[in-house]
Amino acid sequence: MLNTNNYFQKSQSIDWELLPEALSKGNKLxxxxxxxxxxxxxxxxxIKRVVDAYFQKLSDYLDKNPSAPTQKSMPAKVVKAEPKTASPAKPAPAPKKAPEKKAAAEKEEYDSEDVEHIDTDVQFIKRYATMHGKVKSQAQILTLIHSLQKAILERRIKKDSPYAKEIELMQNQLIGCYEKMGDMAEIKIDSKNLKRYLQIAHSQEGMLSVALLKAYVALNGKRDVKDKAERLFNRIKKAVEQGKITKSDKYANKLNEAFGTLKNYIDGNPAMLTINKTQLNGLMGILGEDLFQKKSLNGYDDDNGMIVSSGELLAMDFQTIGLKGKYKELIGDPSVGFTAMVYGLPKSGKSTMCLDFANYLAAHHGKVLFCAVEEGFGYTLKEKIERLKAHHSNLYITDRVPENISDFDFVFIDSVSKAGMDVNDIDQIRKLHPNTSFIFIYHTTKEGKFKGVNEHAHEVDVIVQVDKGKATSTGRFNAGGSMDI
Structure with a gap:
């Protein structure tokens, strides 16, 4: 039986990509x-309860598949999220329609507060309530549990939350469902709990002015979007005429500025809608950086792409960071916002090289954050910092990946697997911070396989392999560079 003492030793040889999705996601948890x-x-x-349940499921799977853990398990019987729900014989077609009308009527009676940002606990409760009556996979349930636990540990959901009781109940129901279910389960929430969840879910509604400003920012830097700009212009105009947005609105002035910019763009001849930097910075402070992840750079259109002639491409100026010395010999002179993958066996020198690189970047190129998730704040990390003299004023150390990294020019994540990040997480963090360079550190097995996501190798600009104190690179800026560590 797997437990906290033997898990990593016994699971070291498992190729998680070849296991059922629920088991591979459980490993991240x-x-x-x-x-x-x-x-x-x-x-x-x-957390202990859901991890222990996962240990049991993985142990059972490995016992049944001792030599072939790549075989997908067959769907088990469908179970309900709450075992106390009514028996299958009770529902009938006729009475089932009446509650639907009643629920619709109740929805109109909810007292909702207009807020700039919906609270995290309300978002999770709404997400759970919408699962009612739907069939979900084991992996989907585990993903929600994982996200919820992460929000609690990061204190985005606190013990003094007004909905702490509902969060705990929801958490227990999800864990209970995960413990009992097969590959799929129909989520059934009893009527009393569902009513309470829906009341909370509808207690907050996003402000219309914030939603309109969000749509406005999404058009920034995009070409040939006059039709979209005109529709948004008319939405703002209609909202004002109908009294949905008034002068007393907190962001009436910001919306008025957006209205003017949209009108100038619609009436003029520019190919691209551009929000001036001062206005954009003000909106970023209001809306939060997460709303800017779809903002395009250099005119790139997320929907249709940017089309330029070969001559225009040659005339473009692409900024590099100006890297020099041994690291330029290794990876070349990368562009601003580059991404790199560093991988190798444990004790091969990856962390040492990356910490030295981080110190070099801090001394010559900007502000650096080194996320020492693998080692944490301990003796070994302190020893490396002292040995490498990596204590520049621009170099910051953390034992996790913080949500806000907008102040940093370079971010090292050591390691990706220990941070519990997958391809989607990596893609999102890059979109949120397009001008930040990321160096992702991976461990490999003795067979040379990544402990994480192999497909990420196709998404980065630079790949560095570290083996027996030597680093070699391939990539877009320099092929075949090498250096001794």
Missing amino acids: VEGASQNNWAAYNSNEN
Whole structure:
């Protein structure tokens, strides 16, 4: 039986990409719970419960597939999220329609507060309530549990939340469902709990002015979007005429500025809608950086792409960071916002090289954040910093990947698997911070396989392999560079 003492040793040879999705996602949950000597597992009973359930499921799977853990498990019977729901014999076609009309009527009676940003606990409760009556996979349930636990550990959901009782109940229901279900489960929430969840879900509604400003920012830097700009212009105009947005609105002035910019773009001849930097910075402070992830750079249109002639391309100026010395010999002179993957066996020198590189970048090229998720704040990290003299004023160290990294020019994540990040997480963090360079550090097995997502190798600009104290690179800026560590 797997447990906290033997999990990483016994699971080391498993290729997670070849296991059922629910089991591979469970591994990420365990990696998060095991940080800082299993601190979250030992201090949170709900995390302990779901991790123990995962240990049991993985053990059962490996027992049934001792030599071929690549075979997908067959769907098990469908179970309900709450075992106390009515028996299957009770529902009938006739009475089932009446509650639907009643629910629709109740929805109109909800007292909603207009807010700039919907609270995290309300978002999770709404997400769970919408699952009612739908069939979900084991992996989907585990993903929601993982996201919820992460929000709690990061204190985005706090113990003093007004909905702490509902969050705990929802959490227990999800874990109970995961423990009992097969590959699929129909989520059934009893009527009393569902009513309460829906009341909370509808207690907050996003402000219309914020939604319109969000749509406005999404057009920034895009070419040939006059039709979209005109539709948004008319939406703002209609909202004002109908009294949905008044002068007393907190962001009436910002919306008025957006209205003027849209009108100038519609009436004029520019190919691209451009929001001036001062206005854009003001909106970023209001809306939050997460709303800017779809903002295009250099005129690139996320929907249709940017088409330029070969001559225009040659005339474009692409900024590099101006890298020099041994690291230029290794990877070349990369562009601003480059991405790199560094991989190798444990104890091969990856972290040492990356910490030295981080110190070099801090001394010559900008502000650097080194996320030492693998080692944390401990003796080995301190020893490396002292040995490498990596204590520049521009170099910052953390034991996790913080949500806000907008102040940094370079971010090192050591390691990706320990941080519990997948391809989607990596893609999102890059979109949120297009001018930040990321160096992702991976461990490999003795067979040379990544402990993580192999497909990520196709998404980065630079790949560096570290083996026995030597680093070699391939990539877009320099092919075949090498250096001794």
